[in-house]
Amino acid sequence: ARKIILDCDPGHDDAIALLMAAANPKIELVGVTTVAGNSTIEKTTLNAQKVCELAGIHVPIAQGASRPLVREQVTASSIHGESGLDGPSLPTPTKPLLEIDAVDFIIQTLSQSDEKITLVPVGPLTNIALAIRKEPKILDKIEEIVFMGGGRFGNWTPAAEFNIYVDAEAAQIVLDSGVPITMVGLDLTHQAIATKAIQQQIAQIDHKVARFVVELLEFFSETYKEVFGFEGAPIHDACCVAYCIDPDVFTTSHLRVDVETNGQFTYGMTVIDLHGVTKRAANVHVAMELNQDKFWSLMLDTLQNYR
Numbered sequence: 001a002r003k004i005i006l007d008c009d010p011g012h013d014d015a016i017a018l019l020m021a022a023a024n025p026k027i028e029l030v031g032v033t034t035v036a037g038n039s040t041i042e043k044t045t046l047n048a049q050k051v052c053e054l055a056g057i058h059v060p061i062a063q064g065a066s067r068p069l070v071r072e073q074v075t076a077s078s079i080h081g082e083s084g085l086d087g088p089s090l091p092t093p094t095k096p097l098l099e100i101d102a103v104d105f106i107i108q109t110l111s112q113s114d115e116k117i118t119l120v121p122v123g124p125l126t127n128i129a130l131a132i133r134k135e136p137k138i139l140d141k142i143e144e145i146v147f148m149g150g151g152r153f154g155n156w157t158p159a160a161e162f163n164i165y166v167d168a169e170a171a172q173i174v175l176d177s178g179v180p181i182t183m184v185g186l187d188l189t190h191q192a193i194a195t196k197a198i199q200q201q202i203a204q205i206d207h208k209v210a211r212f213v214v215e216l217l218e219f220f221s222e223t224y225k226e227v228f229g230f231e232g233a234p235i236h237d238a239c240c241v242a243y244c245i246d247p248d249v250f251t252t253s254h255l256r257v258d259v260e261t262n263g264q265f266t267y268g269m270t271v272i273d274l275h276g277v278t279k280r281a282a283n284v285h286v287a288m289e290l291n292q293d294k295f296w297s298l299m300l301d302t303l304q305n306y307r
């Protein structure tokens with residue numbers, strides 16, 4: 001099984017990513033780390049704990065950065081509600097957090113591991129950038145970084161996707177790290193829309209975890225309709241986990257990608273050199289085309305494992 005650390009800011013789609021990572025035999029989830037993003041660090045951490053409590057997931061959880069490296073904090077209550085995970089009712093966590101924080105957990109886990117580990121950040125890249133800066137030796141232990149963020153268009157501004165917008169400086173540190181990187185941006189994740197038909201298929205799984213996913217999707221679809229006029233919500237973060245389970249779930253192109261950290265209208269944009277005009281070395285495998293049949297059957301099969 002592929003060892004991963006899921007770094008998240010739950011978040012409806014983060015919660016689904018977490019459920020998938022914990023239940024698929026192709027993945028060994030060695031830990032969950034949290035970051036401020038969709039909501040404050042206190043709330044995203046509590047949400048991660050609650051999701052694990054509900055689903056009976058027993059993995060270490062470490063709380064991470066409470067704010068971006070340079071900028072002021074931005075949260076996404078317009079999409080995920082005040083709690084960061086509005087909609088479903090969730091149990092009170094009974095298990096404590098780790099005493100060390102996310103950055104030290106990432107450093108320790110990688111340093112002590114004989115095998116390489118894949119990092120899967122599905123929120124702002126603050127923790128990953130901090131860990132790389134604090135202990136650059138961990139770079140040798142990173143199998144790959146599979147992150148959700150960026151794309152050729154934005155959702156927070158016309159140019160910027162939310163995770164990159166929140167901490168663009170952190171994102172650039174990660175892109176410059178030299179490790180293998182797969183970027184799962186909006187171009188890809190907007191092909192993973194949980195339509196009514198998909199929600200009905202999930203609802204057919206007669207289990208509380210599947211019911212929880214349906215409740216998540218109901219709330220998430222509501223806000224996506226209000227804010228973007230979509231029918232059904234893209235479950236962005238789950239695409240990263242699906243890729244770790246089966247890399248054939250989408251195609252990628254190896255390209256040069258950098259993050260705009262100054263632009264007046266374009267702060268947080270991922271600048272993707274699609275035609276190689278910069279002649280600079282490619283640093284990112286950019287996710288392009290989702291195999292939707294594969295993706296949804298993988299997701300449904302994985303949720304079945306909770307029965």
Ligand code: BDR
Pocket residue numbers: 011012013014038076079122123148155161162163236237
């Ligand atoms: C990303 O932003 C968050 O709201 C989602 O959880 C996802 O990680 C999509 O832009």
Ligand code: CA
Pocket residue numbers: 008009010011013014037038122123237
């Ligand atoms: Ca997220």
